[in-house]
Amino acid sequence: MARLPLYLRALTALSERSVPTVSSEELAAAAGVNSAKLRKDFSYLGSYGTRGVGYDVEYLVYQISRELGLTQDWPVVIVGIGNLGHALANYGGFASRGFRVAALLDADPAVVGSTAAGLPVRHMDELEDIVTAQQVSIGVITTPPGAAQQVCDRLVEAGVTSILNFAPTVLTVPDGVDVRKVDLSIELQILAFHEQRKAGDEPGAGDSVLDRAPGPVRAAAAKLRRAAGGTAKAEQAKGKTAQGTEGDLSAVMPA
Amino acid sequence: MARLPLYLRALTALSERSVPTVSSEELAAAAGVNSAKLRKDFSYLGSYGTRGVGYDVEYLVYQISRELGLTQDWPVVIVGIGNLGHALANYGGFASRGFRVAALLDADPAVVGSTAAGLPVRHMDELEDIVTAQQVSIGVITTPPGAAQQVCDRLVEAGVTSILNFAPTVLTVPDGVDVRKVDLSIELQILAFHEQRKAGDEPGAGDSVLDRAPGPVRAAAAKLRRAAGGTAKAEQAKGKTAQGTEGDLSAVMPA
DNA sequence: TAGATTGTTAATCGATTAACAATC
DNA sequence: TAGATTGTTAATCGATTAACAATC
Structure with a gap:
């Protein structure tokens, strides 16, 4: 559900360019999500796509707006x-x-x-x-x-x-x-956390307490670092779309 | 990791009140999370607590600040x-x-x-x-x-x-x-989504397309609604702390 | 010692995603 | 029909949390 506004924004952009239909692959790329996830999300709303063709942009815009309650004041x-x-x-x-x-x-x-x-x-x-x-x-x-x-x-x-x-x-x-x-400062704090990690000489190293901890803790820290590493880091250098976070929604609105 | 700023804020409040130690149960309540989750989070940072006693507030403030990179400019x-x-x-x-x-x-x-x-x-x-x-x-x-x-x-x-x-x-x-x-409007869109759900006469009912869909879709919609229902709804009326979301962090920074 | 609370395990829960049959 | 793409299943992955042994 928390991703619907993202889809809506991407769809609105397509709509403005008068694009009639879009595939889950294209739309997912534009919204910065996995295409399977997008199809699953849409399947909860109903079957608005056409196999072999894709989704009708205008129709989806309308359905998502409606679902989000944006058609009212x-x-x-x-x-x-x-x-x-x-x-x-x-x-x-x-x-x-x-x-x-x-x-x-x-x-x-x-x-x-x-x-x-x-x-x-x-x-x-x-x-x-x-x-x-x-x-x-x-x-x-x-x-x-x-x-x-x-x-x-x-x-x-x-x-x-x-x-x-x-x-x-x-x-x-x-x-x-x-x-x-x-909380605007929390967003910055998270960026700072990642900056701090980047600053280390070794890949993934830092001067955090985690790095001076006993073995098992260090291992857990490394794991944490790997997990956290993916904030919005682009998958590749050649202009991959990085969508970052959206003021974190998914955890609270899991569907 | 994304919860560290939350803990830090709660700890800072305790620190200002000169509270020397805090249990995971108390701090978790203040931050609006599960106490087991909080202990697990802290265990990644190292063992900063004392069994039978709790956590030293000042020490934790320092360690978390440090971990977040907030001790630098x-x-x-x-x-x-x-x-x-x-x-x-x-x-x-x-x-x-x-x-x-x-x-x-x-x-x-x-x-x-x-x-x-x-x-x-x-x-x-x-x-x-x-x-x-x-x-x-x-x-x-x-x-x-x-x-x-x-x-x-x-x-x-x-x-x-x-x-x-x-x-x-x-x-x-x-x-x-x-x-x-x-994205400020996305936050409002999510609130509007919930408002729309509340507006229905039946508990959980709405005028969404989901409610006019065939059986299996309606079932999925009901499931979605249950899942999404918990945005920041307080657990009980008697002043339970509702922490809401934090511009959604957990999904992107899973550790 | 008795009570309290941590740190950690193991079970559970839910979200993500690869894969593919259905079907346009 | 052949190609494309959806809708959905099933496997995987990771996060959450109850429970409890360790220990202050």
Whole structure:
């Protein structure tokens, strides 16, 4: 399921180029996945392909959009209009996929009343009214970490059932509420981990504690390193597509 | 490995509260993972715990920081100083973890020369010089999608070997270069998917094509739904910690 | 010693993928 | 028909986790 947005993006690109059909092999390459995996993924959605021919691009775009719920309008509120809140309010990728910014909210009187992305920033006091009136079910938290849980509680209390959390805090929510977290520094930390490994003189060597550990630990460390080594390392130098990670989805959404 | 930053964050919180030791059970709860998994993860790093007692918080913080390469300084360049570039330049989580913004770059003459987060925005022409002079190995791309590949190529050519990509494009890189992608709209799409499922009257029902499919497909769809259902749904209503996802790491960094 | 908790094993679970029959 | 490509099976691979011996 977490790969559907990837497929959709690749398919949209094909659609814009007016490509009528695509094979699992081609589409898999464009999305950076194994073709067998792609076919299996699509088989869960139904049989939308034609043997010997491939998949109809437009039809797949429609079916995946529908499956993802992108054919409907999703009002979202963004709470915390600092730099990141501003950036998200202006983020084009939201509107184009059915996400409509219902309101921008902030607790700071200095910010309230200003505009971002053409919308006025409103005070937190209006949160409940806005969520109710516009039937907002998705909230985006871009506050400082200290305020995140409180904001989360208010959103949930008001009726929001999905939260995208940019604050570096673990949020506690009641049953039935989904939380997805984006932590920008974690992504960098993972890159740094790999950089550190590259820096060693020996292939795969580093100055990590793992390398000074007793035999069995070193062996495990080497294994770990091999496993971790494949982040988004391209398979070959000649322009192989490296898709990297997608803010890690597969583990949480295994289907 | 991808969980180390999570553990580190939980440990840092404990450290600030001057908690001397922590059991795998407690730390696992704080990080939102299974305690057996946590112990296994730590066992790869070495034996840092004491049976009957737990783990020394400070020692673990140090070892994990070290393992992640956070004890050293990582200069990064941010290319594309729009809203998101601005937000990242100001993002506190970078500096606190050893990431230093070496330069902000943009191609737009109207932006070049302005300042963001106290740093001057410099022209793309200076990219190569900056990367070389400051030995930058990590580049952050916050350009529009159309410019991303070109920027990526220049970064790689200049010597950058890790790229954090915020542009909604699949980047092609040579062997040895790591790419991690953060796509903000994908996170929202996944939330929308779950929202759509919740909206149905029946538990787990929706108006998806899956529900109008023939028997075997419906069965598979139900299975998919069960699997996907667990995004970050809290295990219980009474304040169970929901950790959500972390921009999905585990799949790519399985160790 | 008794209680607690780690480190590790072994079982389980689920995801990935090669291979190929079905079929356009 | 011949070639191509899907849909699906079955094998493989790896991650998760319960359980418990080791040991503080």
